[in-house]
Amino acid sequence: MALPKQSEDFPAWYQQVVKGAELAENSLARGSMVIRPYGYAIWEAIQAGVDRRIKATGHSNVYFPLLIPQSLLDKEADHVEGFAPQVAVVTHGGGSKLEEPLIIRPTSETIIWSTYAKWIQSYRDLPLLLNQWANVVRWEMRTRLFLRTSEFLWQEGHTAHETAPEAIEEARMILMDVYRATVEEDFAIPVLTGRKSAAERFPGAIETLAIEAMMRDGKALQAGTSHYLGQNFAKAYDVQFLGREGKQEYPFATSWGVSTRLVGGLIMAHGDDKGLRLPPKLAPFQVVIVPIYRDDAKATVMEAVYRIKQSLGDVRVKIDDREEHRPGYKFNEWELRGVPIRLEIGPRDLEAGQVMAYRRDTGEKAPIALESLSSAIAEMLTDIQKSLFQSALDFRTEHTFSPGSYDELVDLLSSVAGFVQGGWCGSPECETKVKDRTKATIRVLPLDPADREGNCIVCGSAATELATWAQSY
């Protein structure tokens, strides 16, 4: 199979990588996907890193139901307005029409906060720091595997706090210590962190924070969000606690999530014309061994191969011992599937006391002496993880611009050049003007804006902050 070049047809490239690497495929219900073993293994590695960090910051996991009475959704005005068009509704069950329709959760604020009403009575019950791993359904008009599917897997954290500053700090901590840390350390993808403009905010949120990553076509992908919800949900679901001063008070909320969309980001941030390039921390197989032999050498080679796998200890090693494919076929296939290191082991190598090692990220191939293999592989995996991050960072730097005029801003955004930064006065009119002209949106605003950022690149009046615009997924 010939993969289209990224530069020629990025969407076709993406789709064929997803299918060719056997990550996922479309399923029967519109917009839904089957995640295949290799794709799911990547998701499990992602989950492990996120879950570990969520727990390390004091949160516990819970599970709330998939089905939510429709009336619950209606209680928070912004929320219902934002989600109603995307909600799937169950109207029948047990062979008859339901008295009250049930919605399939598009997110769980409603069911969770209606339950928190029972759990939160006193300031001693706070903070309540819970998270769940779940599937949600949003009836999107246009879907793409991993990036936007009608059903997707995610984690959603829902916390309740005594004070606003505490909740705001929680939302920021999750953004920085869980999401940014996971994506930069595990995915080897640099992210911008910041606030969303009012237009891009989560329905029902007071502040939405996000991490944004650059894909190799210059578009931005929102890779994770963390919301400060204020007291909106507490009031909508009548959650009150008796405070330290003996008065009834409403708690302050956050919610935050990352989803299987991250797999799409992983593909598009690192992939090249040969396919996937997986960072070692998330790769289901960190090393693939392709044995090379004629019949007479088979026993010797395979015996060495198993011994070598043993010697690599904790490294996740796949031995591709399929008889039906020749080495060249396997090389291409594992490159498409993004395995960081390939070891070629044949009689010639064994005689020389070495193996051939191929690095997926750089395409370099060089021999490694058997006696130092274990440390060399460990070192190489570390180096690949670092070097993928560095090259993604370099790519982002090369594709980040600071235009001097509105016309230049429009040109850069229209040609999907990458991230485009400029002063913004904070007015929705200027934001809309750029969007109408170029389809690009403000992806992030600084977490802590400076006092002044020159003039608004759109209208020329005093800028209150530095905005980063981009085309986005």
Next chain:
RNA sequence: CGGGACGUAGCGUAGUUUGGUAGCGCAUCCGGCUGGGGGCCGGAAGGUCGUCGGUUCAAAUCCGGCCGUCCCGACCA
């Protein structure tokens, strides 16, 4: 939901203009030779031509409805 393209074996496709027994490549299965960058030879199996209806002696082919996929919009936490 609007505009465009498409739907033929597991995958990719030819055939549709001009209606007349559905073909090719890859993959699969069997046998053999092979094996350091997508092997070769021989044999085999695999098809409600997306679906429903219409026109016709005859429909993959013409007409209509529906379903689905992809691209571009609208929408999108």
